[in-house]
Structures are given as C-alpha cells and as structure tokens.
Amino acid sequence: MTPDLESIRLTKRFGDFTAVDDVSFAVPAGSFFSILGPSGCGKTTIMRMIAGFLDPSSGDIEIKGKSVLNVPPNKRPVNMVFQHLALFPMMNIADNIGYGLRRRKMPRAEIARKVEEALERIGLPGIGNRKINELSGGQKQRVAIARCMVMEPDVLLLDEPLGALDLKLREHMKIELKSLQAAFDTTFIYITHDQSEALVMSDQIAVMNEGRFEQTGTGQDLYYRPETAFVAGFIGESNRWRGRIERVMGDELEMRTDTGMLMRGATHGRGLKAGDSAEIFVRPEAIRLARDASNFEDFDNRITGRVTSLLFNGAASRILVRDAAANEEIEVNLPQSGEYASLARGDEVQIGWSGAQGNCFAAGAD
Amino acid sequence: MHSGARIGFFLLLTPLVLWLALLIVIPHIDMFLVSMRERVGVRQYETSFANYLTFFTEPLYIRTFVRTAVMSVLATIITLLIAFPVSLYIAKIVRGRLQQVLFVLCLIPFYVSELVRTFGWMILLRETGLVSNLLQWTGLADQPVEMLYNDAAIMIGLVYTSMLFMVVPLVTTLESLDDSVIEAGYDLGGNGFSVLREIIIPHAAPGIVSGSIVVFMLSLGNYLTPTMLGGKDSLWFTEMIYNQFIVRFNWELGAAFGFMLLILSSVIVWSMLKLTRQSLEETMA
Numbered sequence: 072m073t074p075d076l077e078s079i080r081l082t083k084r085f086g087d088f089t090a091v092d093d094v095s096f097a098v099p100a101g102s103f104f105s106i107l108g109p110s111g112c113g114k115t116t117i118m119r120m121i122a123g124f125l126d127p128s129s130g131d132i133e134i135k136g137k138s139v140l141n142v143p144p145n146k147r148p149v150n151m152v153f154q155h156l157a158l159f160p161m162m163n164i165a166d167n168i169g170y171g172l173r174r175r176k177m178p179r180a181e182i183a184r185k186v187e188e189a190l191e192r193i194g195l196p197g198i199g200n201r202k203i204n205e206l207s208g209g210q211k212q213r214v215a216i217a218r219c220m221v222m223e224p225d226v227l228l229l230d231e232p233l234g235a236l237d238l239k240l241r242e243h244m245k246i247e248l249k250s251l252q253a254a255f256d257t258t259f260i261y262i263t264h265d266q267s268e269a270l271v272m273s274d275q276i277a278v279m280n281e282g283r284f285e286q287t288g289t290g291q292d293l294y295y296r297p298e299t300a301f302v303a304g305f306i307g308e309s310n311r312w313r314g315r316i317e318r319v320m321g322d323e324l325e326m327r328t329d330t331g332m333l334m335r336g337a338t339h340g341r342g343l344k345a346g347d348s349a350e351i352f353v354r355p356e357a358i359r360l361a362r363d364a365s366n367f368e369d370f371d372n373r374i375t376g377r378v379t380s381l382l383f384n385g386a387a388s389r390i391l392v393r394d395a396a397a398n399e400e401i402e403v404n405l406p407q408s409g410e411y412a413s414l415a416r417g418d419e420v421q422i423g424w425s426g427a428q429g430n431c432f433a434a435g436a437d
Numbered sequence: 438m439h440s441g442a443r444i445g446f447f448l449l450l451t452p453l454v455l456w457l458a459l460l461i462v463i464p465h466i467d468m469f470l471v472s473m474r475e476r477v478g479v480r481q482y483e484t485s486f487a488n489y490l491t492f493f494t495e496p497l498y499i500r501t502f503v504r505t506a507v508m509s510v511l512a513t514i515i516t517l518l519i520a521f522p523v524s525l526y527i528a529k530i531v532r533g534r535l536q537q538v539l540f541v542l543c544l545i546p547f548y549v550s551e552l553v554r555t556f557g558w559m560i561l562l563r564e565t566g567l568v569s570n571l572l573q574w575t576g577l578a579d580q581p582v583e584m585l586y587n588d589a590a591i592m593i594g595l596v597y598t599s600m601l602f603m604v605v606p607l608v609t610t611l612e613s614l615d616d617s618v619i620e621a622g623y624d625l626g627g628n629g630f631s632v633l634r635e636i637i638i639p640h641a642a643p644g645i646v647s648g649s650i651v652v653f654m655l656s657l658g659n660y661l662t663p664t665m666l667g668g669k670d671s672l673w674f675t676e677m678i679y680n681q682f683i684v685r686f687n688w689e690l691g692a693a694f695g696f697m698l699l700i701l702s703s704v705i706v707w708s709m710l711k712l713t714r715q716s717l718e719e720t721m722a
Contacts, residue, residue: 122624145623157621170635171625222625401530 073136075100075258076121076226083116085281088294091114093130093284097225097258098275103252105261105269107189108279109305114262117279118228131215134225143379145174150219151228155235156211157205164190164214165199167202171222189217193253198395209244213251217313220255229261234267245271270294296339300432309352310401313434323371323426326351329372332397335371336429348434354387355402357428360411361421370423374401378418381405392422465699472692488693495656495714498677498694505674506701508588509656512595515601516652517645519596524607525637529619543604551598555665558594562666585635586668594662599655610644611637646715650706657702 074097083091098104106114119125122143122232131138150171159167160340165186172182177334190196192224198206206214212232219227229248247273252259263269269276270290277287278301286298291402298302304311314328325403326349327333336351343349359370367373376392379400388405403422405411414420446663475487492498527539544555562568562584572578584590614637622632638645663673678698681691 122620124620143623144620145628147627149624151621151624153617153621154615155615155616159613161642170622170627174626174631176629218625243663346562381620392443 072100074098075102075135076260078117078121078138079131079133079382081117081120081123082128083113083120084128089282091120092285093128094282095130095278097270098258100258101256102274103249103259103261103272105263105265105273105276106279107263107276107305109267110264112279113282114264114279115230118151118230118260118262121226122149122228123147139309147386148225149228150222150224151230152215152219152229153233156215156232158211158215158218160203162197163199163222164171164201164203164206166201168199168218168221168379170218177188185221189221192220193217193251209240209247212236212244213247215247215406216251220257224257226258226260227255229259231263231265232256233265241268247289248272255397270306278305281304295350297430300352301433303352303430303432308356309354309355310358310402310403312351312399314349314351316345316349317429319343319345324431328397328399330397332374332394334429335426336431337427340430341342341432343433350434352430352432353401353424353428356364356403356404356423358403358422360390360403360406361423363410364421364423367421367423369425371426372429373423375419375420375421376401378414378416378420381414381416390420392420446648467697471688472696474499474689476689488690490686490688490699491685492697501672501677502697502701505510505657506705508591509653510705512592512599513649513653514598515592516596517527517649519605520600520607520648521641521645524604524611527604528611528617529614540604543601546597547601551661552681554598555594555662556599558590558666562590562593568601585666586670588667590666591663591671591673594666595659598659598662599652602651602655606644606651607641612639614640618628618701642713645711645714646709649709653705653709654702657698 075097078094078096081091081094082089084101091332092113094105094117101315106117108114116125122140123142127140131140133139134148139149159170162170165183165309168186168189169182172185186199187196189198193216194215195210203211203214215232216227218377231269233244233248243266245268248259248261252272261269261272270293273290275287276290276293278285278293280301287292288296293302294304297306303309312326312328312330312332312334314332316324316326317333322338322340324336324338325333326336326344328351332404336353343414359367364373364375374392374394376394378390379393380391382389382391386407388407389402390405391400392403397402401422405414453476472488473484473486474482475485477483492502523543527536527543531539533544559566563569564583564585566584568584569578569582572582573580593643598682618636618640619632622636627635658675660673660679661672664676674694675698678691678694681687681694
C-alpha cells in the first residue's frame with residue numbers, strides 16, 4: 072500500500088545553514104507520526120515544506136504517491152493546525168470551520184450541515200454562533216482541528232499545538248487528540264519538543280537533531296533501544312558517564328568511567344571494542360534501590376552509597392546517591408510504595424542494575 | 438497616601454480639563470451664541486435662526502457645502518485605496534530594516550511644512566511647471582498645459598497631505614495580524630483575493646475606519662491645499678468660513694457655517710462607524 076506521505080531525501084538550506092539534511096521517511100495511512108526534537112532542529116521546516124509554505128532545496132514530497140512539489144499550499148490535500156492555532160478572530164466558530172468549505176464553493180446548506188457535524192464530533196455541538204475569544208484553550212484546540220478535518224485532508228499536520236496549554240489541560244488533550252485521530256481516521260503528523268506528548272500519542276516517532284533523523288521507531292523502541300547517544304540522552308532521563316571500555320564479552324562489556332567506577336553495560340549490537348572511549352546511559356528508573364545488599368545477586372552493577380539529596384516530585388521522585396568509592400552522584404528513582412518513606416539524607420543505601428540496562432555508545436563529539 | 442494620590446490625580450487632570458474647557462467647549466458655546474444672533478441695526482442684535490436660514494436658502498453655500506463633503510469623502514476613499522497596498526507591503530511583505538526605511542520614507546514629506554509641500558505641487562503642476570515642460574518636450578502637448586486650479590489638483594493635494602494619517606493606523610493594525618493566520622487562510626484553500634477579503638480586511642477594519650475618520654476630517658477642514666491648488670474658485674467650505682470672518686466681517690454667518698461644518702463632520706463620521714459596525718472606542722484604542 073502506498074504511504075499517505077513520503078519524504079524522499081528532503082533537504083532545505085538557508086544560505087550556508089542546512090536546516091533539514093537529507094531526510095527520508097514514509098508515513099502509512101491512518102497512523103500517528105511524530106517528529107520529536109529540540110527547538111531549532113529543523114522539524115518546523117519539514118512541516119512547512121509539507122504544507123507548501125517553503126520549497127525544499129532538493130528532494131521530494133509525495134502525498135498518496137504523487138509529488139506535491141509544484142502544488143501551491145492552497146491546493147495541497149494537507150491541512151495544518153498552527154502552533155498558536157491561528158483561528159480567525161474576525162469570524163465566529165461556524166465561519167471558522169466553514170472557511171475552507173466556502174473556498175470549495177460548497178452550497179451553504181451543506182456547509183452548515185458539515186460544520187454542525189464537525190462540532191458534534193469534537194463534542195461542542197451548537198456553539199457555532201459563539202466568538203473565538205469566548206472559548207477556553209482546549210475548546211479552541213478542538214475547533215482548530217475541526218476546521219482542518221472538515222476539509223477531509225489526506226494528511227493533517229500539527230505544529231506543537233499543545234504548547235500554549237497549561238499542564239493539566241495538556242495531559243488531557245494528549246488523550247483527546249489520540250482519540251480524535253482514531254475518530255477521524257486520518258494520518259496525523261505531529262511536531263513537538265515534548266517527548267511525553269510524542270510517546271503517549273504516536274504510532275511512530277522520529278527523533279530529529281540538527282536537521283537529521285536520528286532514529287525512527289515506536290515509543291518503546293526509542294525508550295528501550297536507543298540507537299544513538301543523542302536519542303538515549305533525549306528520550307527519558309539518564310545517568311550518563313564517559314569512560315573507556317576495558318573488556319567486551321559478546322554483547323556484554325565492562326567500562327571504567329573517567330571517575331574510576333567500573334560498570335557493566337551492553338553493546339546492543341554496536342561495534343565497540345576494548346580501548347574505545349564510550350558513553351554509558353543508565354535510566355534512574357532502571358536502578359533498583361535497597362537498604363541492604365541481600366537480594367542483588369542477579370545485578371551486574373552494585374554500588375553502596377549515601378543519599379545526598381531527596382528530590383521529591385510525586386510519582387517521579389528521585390534521590391541522588393553518592394558512590395563512596397568514585398565520589399560520583401547517581402540519580403535513582405524513589406519507589407513510592409511506602410518502604411522508603413523514612414529515607415533521609417545521609418542514609419546508606421544499596422543500588423544496583425543489570426548490565427543490559429546500561430546502553431553504551433562510542434563517544435562522539437557529544 | 439490616599440489623599441496624596443487623589444491630589445496627584447486632579448493635578449494630572451487639570452491640564453486636560455483646561456484644554457478642553459478653554460480651547461474647545463467655551464469657544465464653541467460662544468460661537469453657537471454668535472451664530473444665533475441676527476444683526477438688526479448698528480450694535481443691535483436679536484436671537485434668531487436667520488444665519489442658518491441664509492445658509493439653507495443660498496444655493497452657492499449649500500452647493501459648496503455638499504461639494505466639500507463629497508470631495509472629502511472621495512479624497513478619503515482614494516487615500517485608502519493607495520495607502521492600503523502600501524501599508525500591507527510595509528507591514529507584511531518586507532522584513533527588518535527595509536520595513537523601517539519604508540515607514541520613515543512615508544514620514545519624510547511631513548518634515549516640511551504644509552505650505553512648502555503644497556507649493557511643491559504648484560511648481561510641478563503650473564503652466565510653466567515641470568510636468569507641462571516635460572509633456573511639451575516629449576511632444577505629447579504642443580503648448581503649455583495648465584494643471585493647477587482644478588478639482589484634480591485639489592484631490593492630488595488632499596490625498597498627498599493625508600497619506601501618512603492613513604498609513605500609520607493601517608500599518609499598526611496590519612502588523613498585529615499574526616502571519617500564521619494569513620497562512621492558515623491559504624492552507625485551508627483560500628487564494629489571495631479571499632484571504633484579503635475574509636481575513637486581512639476584516640482584521641484591518643479598525644485601522645481603516647480610524648484612518649478614514651482622520652483623513653476625512655483633515656480634508657474637510659483643510660484650508661491651505663484647496664485654496665492654493667484650487668485657486669480662488671476652489672469653492673471649499675472652509676474658504677467660505679474664512680471669507681465671512683475675515684473678508685466680510687460677518688461673524689454671525691461665519692459662526693453658523695462653522696457649526697454646519699461641525700454637524701456635517703459629526704454626521705458623516707457617525708454614519709461611517711454605523712456602516713462598518715465599529716465603535717469609536719475600539720477604533721481609537
């Protein structure tokens with residue numbers, strides 16, 4: 072089956088600066104595809120090229136198998152939900168949603184019917200005569216999506232639409248966007264710098280950095296099996312050490328950090344050999360915490376240390392443990408099951424993790 | 438502390454109140470009283486509507502009055518038609534330094550006094566002027582062409598004088614329109630015309646109305662430009678007022694004319710606001 076959207080070796084240069092560098096990807100029909108990256112990585116540039124507001128320097132964009140490079144933005148079967156929504160403040164809600172249909176010269180009665188249908192679908196029936204500024208943030212969001220969806224686009228582009236919402240509403244909208252996508256059964260391309268948005272909603276995520284795609288895969292792939300140091304550092308939290316590899320035994324390896332800690336990690340198929348300088352990433356949530364070392368036998372890495380800080384943050388609470396030998400601080404997840412409620416600064420604790428949880432990469436420039 | 442703030446408030450208010458009372462309210466009351474007097478003998482006056490009656494019964498006055506209103510409306514429309522694309526270009530199309538340069542270019546003619554500016558047009562348009570000479574030199578005309586002292590010359594002068602007062606509010610409102618709103622207009626299938634009609638013009642409406650009000654009032658009350666470019670027969674209403682006050686020493690009729698002009702401009706501005714469904718508050722905000 073032809074993918075809904077295919078980007079082929081897409082490149083965009085602004086003068087000497089390459090914003091998007093040889094990016095290829097395909098988005099299957101009906102899926103939720105996210106491009107995740109820090110600000111300035113080129114993700115908005117990709118989006119604007121797909122929407123037609125920018126011309127690529129080279130490469131091609133195909134929608135349903137047909138190149139759209141010579142199609143102006145108002146003729147492309149693509150619609151965009153803008154970062155600040157860009158609802159038309161001079162029109163009421165019904166006119167906002169009906170704007171695109173009016174451009175298609177659809178009869179008035181049919182526009183009215185479609186607009187009402189769309190309003191029902193987004194759960195806001197009968198508000199067509201209200202003004203835009205009477206809506207709450209979440210409602211505006213839904214109207215912006217409805218305004219695009221009445222056009223029945225092949226691909227819907229969303230440019231960080233949740234950025235302006237407060238935290239609670241953002242959490243709620245994540246779930247709602249996902250269910251809207253299922254309801255409209257349209258391909259969504261979603262741009263964000265917020266990994267949680269991407270992880271929760273997407274079928275496929277592309278992690279982007281400095282104009283290139285670092286890795287494309289499901290949320291689980293990116294979280295458990297990062298392919299590059301950038302992805303490992305960008306998705307989720309990590310303890311990160313630089314060091315030199317001492318031994319490689321099959322998939323396992325031993326590395327000595329610059330501060331002198333010896334730890335075991337896994338190559339996960341990457342070609343690392345003894346003597347290479349490398350970086351190792353261990354997630355705080357992959358580290359087990361205990362008061363004594365009794366049930367740590369199956370962990371390759373065991374450290375005794377003292378708690379230097381308690382970082383309380385509800386479910387995401389952490390502690391910092393200072394390794395007695397290497398004088399290195401390690402972030403460890405603090406389980407909220409009650410057994411560590413009495414843990415205080417200065418307490419001695421045992422921490423450990425299995426070697427497979429340590430993702431090791433050859434050290435690059437960064 | 439509280440009473441101190443009160444005193445401060447009244448102190449700040451005083452210049453405004455003095456300004457309004459001494460320069461606007463009191464002169465107008467006095468002018469109204471003057472306009473309601475009829476001279477029946479030497480230094481003998483009676484209260485009557487005679488001056489207003491004279492205005493309504495003398496065709497020349499009425500015609501000049503209507504002509505001034507129509508020309509001013511026309512000047513406003515022409516100014517808007519020229520200033521809108523200019524403002525759109527400055528506010529939305531050019532970026533950075535060039536934007537500021539173009540804006541300043543619109544401002545520069547106003548460094549020169551209106552008299553000199555209007556005289557500049559006279560140099561261009563008179564019989565021995567630049568344009569006339571150019572037309573003869575290129576062979577398009579075989580004798581000197583007089584382009585001054587007609588309605589077109591007045592119109593050119595009025596539009597030229599008013600440009601800035603239209604460009605400034607338009608650029609300000611157009612700049613406040615988010616680029617992504619325009620892009621959304623295209624993204625959803627709109628072409629240049631429909632984006633202009635449904636998005637840009639409705640957004641700019643307050644700027645269009647406030648610019649139009651200012652330009653209309655400036656044109657209506659302009660004395661110098663119509664007189665210099667239109668000559669003695671320009672038939673501009675302010676000229677009639679001037680004549681009554683200064684030439685004929687008929688202050689009573691002049692005051693009545695002044696009041697008619699005030700009523701005219703108020704009615705036209707009010708109906709313009711009604712017509713465009715704008716309120717004065719949001720237009721001037």
